[in-house]
Amino acid sequence: MTITQNDTAGVTFGRRQCVIRIGNVSARASWRAIIVVAALLVGAFAIAVVAVGLGKYTVAPADVLGVLTGSNTSFDRVVVLEWRMPRMLMALLIGSTLGISGAIFQALTRNALGSPDIIGVTSGAYTGALIVIAGIGGGYYAVAAGALIGGLVTAVLVYALSYRNGLAGFRLIVVGIAVSAVVNSVNQWIIIKIDFHTAVTASVWQQGTLSGQSWSQALPMTVCLVVMAAFLVAMGPQLPVLQMGDDAAGALGVRPDRARLAYLVVGVGLVALACAAAGPISFVALAAPQIARRLTASPGVGLVPSAVMGAVLLLVSDVIAQQVFSGSELPVGAVTVSLGGAYLIYLLISQARQR
Amino acid sequence: MTSAESGHPVTGQRDSRLSADHLVIGYEDTAVIADLSVDVLDGRITAIVGPNACGKSTLLRGFARLLKPSGGQVILDGHDIGSLHTKEVARRLGLLPQTSIAPEGITVADLVSRGRFPHQKVLRQWSRSDDEAVAEAMRCTGVCELSGRLVDELSGGQRQRVWVAMVLAQQTPLVLLDEPTTYLDIAHQVELLDLFAMLNREQDRTVVAVLHDLNHACRYADQIIAMKSGSIVAQGDPKSVITEELVEAVYGLKCQIIDDPQTGTPLVVPRASPHVRART
Numbered sequence: 359m360t361i362t363q364n365d366t367a368g369v370t371f372g373r374r375q376c377v378i379r380i381g382n383v384s385a386r387a388s389w390r391a392i393i394v395v396a397a398l399l400v401g402a403f404a405i406a407v408v409a410v411g412l413g414k415y416t417v418a419p420a421d422v423l424g425v426l427t428g429s430n431t432s433f434d435r436v437v438v439l440e441w442r443m444p445r446m447l448m449a450l451l452i453g454s455t456l457g458i459s460g461a462i463f464q465a466l467t468r469n470a471l472g473s474p475d476i477i478g479v480t481s482g483a484y485t486g487a488l489i490v491i492a493g494i495g496g497g498y499y500a501v502a503a504g505a506l507i508g509g510l511v512t513a514v515l516v517y518a519l520s521y522r523n524g525l526a527g528f529r530l531i532v533v534g535i536a537v538s539a540v541v542n543s544v545n546q547w548i549i550i551k552i553d554f555h556t557a558v559t560a561s562v563w564q565q566g567t568l569s570g571q572s573w574s575q576a577l578p579m580t581v582c583l584v585v586m587a588a589f590l591v592a593m594g595p596q597l598p599v600l601q602m603g604d605d606a607a608g609a610l611g612v613r614p615d616r617a618r619l620a621y622l623v624v625g626v627g628l629v630a631l632a633c634a635a636a637g638p639i640s641f642v643a644l645a646a647p648q649i650a651r652r653l654t655a656s657p658g659v660g661l662v663p664s665a666v667m668g669a670v671l672l673l674v675s676d677v678i679a680q681q682v683f684s685g686s687e688l689p690v691g692a693v694t695v696s697l698g699g700a701y702l703i704y705l706l707i708s709q710a711r712q713r
Numbered sequence: 714m715t716s717a718e719s720g721h722p723v724t725g726q727r728d729s730r731l732s733a734d735h736l737v738i739g740y741e742d743t744a745v746i747a748d749l750s751v752d753v754l755d756g757r758i759t760a761i762v763g764p765n766a767c768g769k770s771t772l773l774r775g776f777a778r779l780l781k782p783s784g785g786q787v788i789l790d791g792h793d794i795g796s797l798h799t800k801e802v803a804r805r806l807g808l809l810p811q812t813s814i815a816p817e818g819i820t821v822a823d824l825v826s827r828g829r830f831p832h833q834k835v836l837r838q839w840s841r842s843d844d845e846a847v848a849e850a851m852r853c854t855g856v857c858e859l860s861g862r863l864v865d866e867l868s869g870g871q872r873q874r875v876w877v878a879m880v881l882a883q884q885t886p887l888v889l890l891d892e893p894t895t896y897l898d899i900a901h902q903v904e905l906l907d908l909f910a911m912l913n914r915e916q917d918r919t920v921v922a923v924l925h926d927l928n929h930a931c932r933y934a935d936q937i938i939a940m941k942s943g944s945i946v947a948q949g950d951p952k953s954v955i956t957e958e959l960v961e962a963v964y965g966l967k968c969q970i971i972d973d974p975q976t977g978t979p980l981v982v983p984r985a986s987p988h989v990r991a992r993t
Binding site: 369370371372373377379382383384385386454468591592594595598599601602603604605606608609610611613651655656657658 | 745777778779799800801802804806807808810811812813814815816817818819820821822823824826828830831833834835836837838839840841843844847848851857860861862863868879880883889891980
């Protein structure tokens, strides 16, 4: 096994690279990206340890660590492991799901604004979920399936309406915003039409909320996320090649249309997964890939840094949502919208300046 | 000739590695090229010339299997190119596209290393041969000193050399170039064409280039394919193809052909119109 610290044989990448070679297996990444990802993981763990102890029954961070290592067997154990941990874990899982989906869509549209929550996919997934809830009453898998179908239909609609001799990122975004507006009003219409109790639940859920998460939801979420991540790994790094334009990608051995479709399906699948678990949480998918890209100083959006950044963003947002008003908690979506709204304004201004 | 690992063998041996056989190809419903057959000379430089919209880029894109033929086939190493695995094609045939996008914030070495994609596997992302190919490609194109710079910050000529390095890192015996000199000033045009000539002579790569400038085509190409309205009007060595009659027939331009004082190849001098005053 060799780990090269310095620049690789004769090639200066401008940023220090880490090359790992064990037999025929090899990988390369910039040290900066590795350090950023590691720091975010450590940060997420630290925040989780502190935050899991907050609430009406407080547990000190040291006692939380005691619970995790098994040395603390007091009532703290029930509070941490049974009451609060599932929610914490779901925030991390859903956050990374959103981060990956955002990175996929932004890479496909080659635009920082091309995230699923802007181009209507998230709203479409919510429509699908709403129809399932209003029609057959719910259930995690039925809602997830509804969200997947709703998201796919919206994505295909946006794709078809904006396709003209190839895919132009900016046209797709404008069309996506329009479709998103239409889909959102359909969602409102459904909420008005359904019975009062379902409507109340649905409208809280419309913000995106993590309250009431338990281990029974964390397990299927983890399995689905692992399956989709494995699929992405198996596809190989086609996404960076696709970002070089269809002709260059085609010449390098990627079939652009086929690869795009596969990524689109996985991207929508991830959105649907998050939506079924916690409702249409906005802005994590938009912001996480871009923040991660700037921190890692890497070309294009990366899936791994985006996933980790998304996890941190949603975790922090959820902690704020739970703690900011004592007594009543906010839906986490309200926090991400507020944080993300400011970011979106910045993004729109900086893109408008470039034009 | 190397044997292919997959794909349907084509009956009837061909002399060249890359050829078009009764090719019908175009966009959506309109066939830009109808029934075209041509062999690309192995180990030589071939220039495809012709007026705008004559189908020369379409032919090149067909060779690079970026367009799917609606009839006939492109044959690579004795196999229908459409039946070969796409990464396998990319290990034999590289293309410098007319338009390409450098992702924001990418460095030169990063972009060049993306040319290694067809050689990489899920678990083999950066082998020693990847390192060597990228270093060699950057050395050939003279972009080593730029390797850590951002592609966005480079001049047009430098950027084009970086993209050529990306194609070279692919280490394909066949290299296709779609109008490589467009938007470059004359010094950078010559510099780039000299680079292609070097690649052909020293590394024995087969080069196929769509070129606008007939004088460049004559000077650098061994074989010229002249096209008009989707078919080949003439093909062969520059002296036999580029004649006053052909230039008038293909471009509708009256001209005089003289010998290039440097190389002896044809030099196209357009006839002066009455509006142009002769200065003595």
